[in-house]
Amino acid sequence: MNLRGLFAHIGGAVSLVACGLRGDAGVTLRGMFDFACGYRVRGRNAIVGAASSSPAYYRRWIRRSEPQLLAKAPPLIAGEIPVSRLVVWLCDGSSAQDTPSVASVRAAFEPEIAITVIAEADRTQAIASLRDALSHLPERVWLLPLRGSDRIANSAAQHIVAALAAHPLADVVYWDEDVLDGGARSRPWLKPDWDELVFLAADGLTGASLICADRSLEALRNLPASGGFSDLADEFLAKVAQQVSHATCLHVPLILTHRLSREVPTDRVSERKTALLREWPGLEDLVVVEGPQGGLRPVFPLPTPAPAVSIIIPTRDRIDLLQVCIAGVNRTEYAGEIEVIVVDNDSEFPETRQYLAALAANGVTVLRHRGRFNFSAINNLAVQAARGDFVCLLNNDIELPEPGWLTALMRHAVRPDCGAAGALLLYPDGTVQHAGVAVGVGQAAGHVHRHVDKNVEGFRWMHRTTRHVSAVTAACLLVSRENYLAVGGMDDACFRVAFNDVDFCLKLARAGLRNVFVAEAVLIHHESKTRGSDFDPANRARFRAELAALQSRWHTESVIDPYQHPLLLRSSERAVLAP
Numbered sequence: 001m002n003l004r005g006l007f008a009h010i011g012g013a014v015s016l017v018a019c020g021l022r023g024d025a026g027v028t029l030r031g032m033f034d035f036a037c038g039y040r041v042r043g044r045n046a047i048v049g050a051a052s053s054s055p056a057y058y059r060r061w062i063r064r065s066e067p068q069l070l071a072k073a074p075p076l077i078a079g080e081i082p083v084s085r086l087v088v089w090l091c092d093g094s095s096a097q098d099t100p101s102v103a104s105v106r107a108a109f110e111p112e113i114a115i116t117v118i119a120e121a122d123r124t125q126a127i128a129s130l131r132d133a134l135s136h137l138p139e140r141v142w143l144l145p146l147r148g149s150d151r152i153a154n155s156a157a158q159h160i161v162a163a164l165a166a167h168p169l170a171d172v173v174y175w176d177e178d179v180l181d182g183g184a185r186s187r188p189w190l191k192p193d194w195d196e197l198v199f200l201a202a203d204g205l206t207g208a209s210l211i212c213a214d215r216s217l218e219a220l221r222n223l224p225a226s227g228g229f230s231d232l233a234d235e236f237l238a239k240v241a242q243q244v245s246h247a248t249c250l251h252v253p254l255i256l257t258h259r260l261s262r263e264v265p266t267d268r269v270s271e272r273k274t275a276l277l278r279e280w281p282g283l284e285d286l287v288v289v290e291g292p293q294g295g296l297r298p299v300f301p302l303p304t305p306a307p308a309v310s311i312i313i314p315t316r317d318r319i320d321l322l323q324v325c326i327a328g329v330n331r332t333e334y335a336g337e338i339e340v341i342v343v344d345n346d347s348e349f350p351e352t353r354q355y356l357a358a359l360a361a362n363g364v365t366v367l368r369h370r371g372r373f374n375f376s377a378i379n380n381l382a383v384q385a386a387r388g389d390f391v392c393l394l395n396n397d398i399e400l401p402e403p404g405w406l407t408a409l410m411r412h413a414v415r416p417d418c419g420a421a422g423a424l425l426l427y428p429d430g431t432v433q434h435a436g437v438a439v440g441v442g443q444a445a446g447h448v449h450r451h452v453d454k455n456v457e458g459f460r461w462m463h464r465t466t467r468h469v470s471a472v473t474a475a476c477l478l479v480s481r482e483n484y485l486a487v488g489g490m491d492d493a494c495f496r497v498a499f500n501d502v503d504f505c506l507k508l509a510r511a512g513l514r515n516v517f518v519a520e521a522v523l524i525h526h527e528s529k530t531r532g533s534d535f536d537p538a539n540r541a542r543f544r545a546e547l548a549a550l551q552s553r554w555h556t557e558s559v560i561d562p563y564q565h566p567l568l569l570r571s572s573e574r575a576v577l578a579p
Contacts, residue, residue, distance in 0.1 A: 019051035073158035084140035091233035094148035138213035150207035174209035194249035234275035306336030310388030328400025376490035399524035419508030422472025436469035436517035438564035471505035
């Protein structure tokens with residue numbers, strides 16, 4: 001490193017610590033102490049996590065990190081561009097073609113790409129104009145639905161065109177966005193790879209996507225010419241979303257759209273709900289989410305009769321925890337039959353044995369698992385004995401404050417392509433313990449958004465949004481018994497304690513199933529109160545062996561999780577932009 005680079009490195013470290021002191025001084029100071037003591041990853045993660053809670057951190061990232069990312073795009077070369085014409089549709093009813101939003105598009109795409117603007121506030125005329133514009137050279141014409149308040153970044157064309165050139169089969173390309181607040185950029189939304197659950201909950205395409213002419217025309221052909229204009233874009237995008245798949249929908253992981261506001265009035269959200277329900281089959285309802293989160297929550301139908309569920313709870317003494325867990329199970333409101341299976345792993349205290357005997361006398365199945373703690377073997381034993389169509393793995397240190405938790409999970413678990421469904425788990429202080437598991441975090445797998453306050457927006461409330469994930473924790477995991485057995489259950493040889501749920505969920509994904517984090521199922525988790533921490537000296541050797549097995553089997557040191565944004569700090573479970 002030359003002298004200039006050294007000074008830049010030192011300056012970056014100083015500015016990072018300054019952001020951390022603004023965000024959470026206590027955590028920053030502890031992080032600096034850990035870093036000085038040789039725990040560099042832990043210390044740096046603490047400093048970055050504290051810094052990210054300050055608005056200054058995003059400004060720092062825009063100033064220091066984003067220019068390097070944007071500079072990587074190749075230049076546009078005439079004759080090699082997979083876009084000949086861009087049709088800009090002002091879909092919020094703006095009638096002027098010289099708005100700042102259109103000007104930003106022209107600055108980004110012209111002169112290499114021709115621009116046609118459709119600004120019609122009449123539904124019939126808008127559909128006719130769009131069809132006419134998109135019918136010209138359809139293989140190289142793309143549609144950009146735009147609001148009059150959106151701004152497109154100057155470098156957008158280079159990155160979007162380069163992505164399309166590398167993925168010629170894509171028919172939708174979308175990117176990330178943030179908000180302009182008083183002229184300053186804030187509140188970035190880092191989107192995952194294509195996930196229809198996310199885009200049902202919130203509109204992530206308008207102003208931040210291109211849709212090829214063929215796909216656009218197919219959606220337009222099925223739109224009725226009569227009706228209101230305000231929900232036209234929602235109907236159109238719902239039809240597009242129905243047609244695309246993960247293979248044909250391309251994500252450019254850069255922040256290329258800046259909005260004046262992301263807030264949508266409740267009546268406008270209700271209009272979007274009506275349009276989506278009309279166009280999206282298989283939905284029972286879309287609930288309008290009140291409060292700061294906003295948006296919609298998809299509700300899928302529950303079969304009649306509801307499937308029988310076997311709830312499996314491993315335990316060893318600590319009846320104070322088990323009693324709370326069992327009380328929550330007893331309060332659970334669910335239309336189907338519930339079987340409760342408690343697996344006792346060598347409890348020693350007489351009061352525990354008395355309590356288990358009382359449970360057995362009241363219809364609870366009590367199984368015995370002798371020997372050292374093996375979470376995988378315990379659950380495999382219970383699943384073999386279970387009578388339910390579905391099995392719910394549940395830790396004994398879980399509180400169930402809301403009676404509808406199982407119904408919320410089941411609405412997703414019964415879907416044909418669902419593997420495992422997992423809940424939003426909170427620590428007792430209200431911060432997030434589990435909002436899905438991302439593979440590759442810490443070169444292994446980690447709980448994303450861990451320790452984030454549930455009431456803080458983060459990246460557009462992704463910790464409060466039901467969505468697909470690579471894995472969910474077995475602290476609360478619902479899966480069909482058939483699928484559990486089909487993938488061989490949990491690996492009780494390689495993953496006795498840690499990573500068994502990650503390995504299990506990845507086996508489900510390999511079988512063609514998708515795992516779901518269900519944010520409306522909210523539980524409280526007193527993490528590892530029974531078995532202790534993986535980082536205790538007595539557990540380290542076992543944990544290292546399980547980590548090595550995970551890395552060997554699933555290549556977690558290098559894999560990029562499709563549901564985890566590549567710009568996030570890979571060493572930290574807390575979702576923060578890498579500095």
